[in-house]
Amino acid sequence: MKKYLAIYHDLVDKTKNNYWGEAEMLPSENSLTLEYDVSRETIRKALDLLAQNGYIQKVRGKGSVILNVNKFDFPVSGIVSFKELATNLKMPTRTIVNELSLIEADEKLQYKLDVEPGETVWKVVRTREISGEKVILDKDYFNKSIVPVLTKKACEDSIYEYLENKLNLKISYARKEITVEEPTNEDRELLDLDGHSNIVIIKSVVYLDDTTLFQYTESRHRPDKFQFVDFARRTQN
């Protein structure tokens, strides 16, 4: 439907499949304009996406350099936790739902989820098993006014798939914060800590398309099974 998105996908495929042989450069914007029969601004939108996602780097006066980083390294761009990495690498994973309940928001949650005192929120506690070891503990809190119903089945599969496809919620962006702390008793109970004396904590707040805050999550990882990859461009001044 959107031309620039279609062109973006086409160009991603072509860079991945060495469509231009061993060329280090993309065709120029002008030739792409002719090739796809669109305006130059539309080509530029597609190329901006390629650059944002680390496939190319545009160099003024020269052209768009194809970065081969992404051909070898799996994390295409942005954020990858071990959980995602594990599914990418096709390691056997299992999700155990330890708790699924409605609770009254306490003070900390009121602040994190921006709800009124006494409002009910969903609390979901899940353990993630990778290759037979419990290495991740996920604690999710959802605003009940946005997620009225939540089933154990949905939690065992993918909550996000349920939210996006069944409830038609559109996730827009998230703020994540990574710290390293000492494990709590709950961590020791629910995870196979295996002697590790630290735990990596990823706290995130997730916002919807219409800017409402709807989820607060703490993802607690055993340190040896944690990896985070980030692809950062220099910020504009």
Place this chain on the structure above:
Amino acid sequence: MKKYLAIYHDLVDKTKNNYWGEAEMLPSENSLTLEYDVSRETIRKALDLLAQNGYIQKVRGKGSVILNVNKFDFPVSGIVSFKELATNLKMPTRTIVNELSLIEADEKLQYKLDVEPGETVWKVVRTREISGEKVILDKDYFNKSIVPVLTKKACEDSIYEYLENKLNLKISYARKEITVEEPTNEDRELLDLDGHSNIVIIKSVVYLDDTTLFQYTESRHRPDKFQFVDFARRTQN
């Protein structure tokens, strides 16, 4: 010089200073077009920057919602290590240069820095002291063909300032990887580990404007003094 950048900065200032009172919305693109006397696409470029940096969220059919997240939270967007945070919070910091030397690239470095076997590279080892405690160990490697001269003075101040202002190098983007590992003997020697049995490692490769790789860095943080903040938008399909 660039109109969209000037407008971006102006709008950032205005959102920070509550220029529109307690309004939750930015003026519409059309009214901004009139106000700044530019084309709508130029306004849209400025607004895209605001959205990318987490100042606003655009909602179709409604307008641009001002996000107040950034008013309270210091990390404006992207990546913040504790080192940056400490300088933001004006904590007393000190840099100790433990080593500054030219070495022959070993196999690991050849791969990381993409240099020929036997090529010489700069090795810089520095300890960062925050509030009197040595909590960060930075190990930097620079491609000597790009950085011919490096002084102890430059390492004690800011290497990046030296590279950007004196050598006129333009940093373009970096790939970072965060993991947690056990401290090495070197870590124990050079840092005040204070009983901590883990260390947070940020490995990054840094690229220049013309896509050449020029730096490989390992930043090793004491876990209790580590924090990483990320602001991620949903990726386009």
Place this chain on the structure above:
DNA sequence: GAGTGGTCTAGACCACAAC
């Protein structure tokens, strides 16, 4: 229906790199 942001166009001029 009026106003909003999202997409797209055809053209222009510029700064920069390469020859």
Place this chain on the structure above:
DNA sequence: TTGTGGTCTAGACCACTCC
């Protein structure tokens, strides 16, 4: 000088929200 990407314009149509 030629070709490249970077900026900017004035206009068009669309999908969506709100009243």
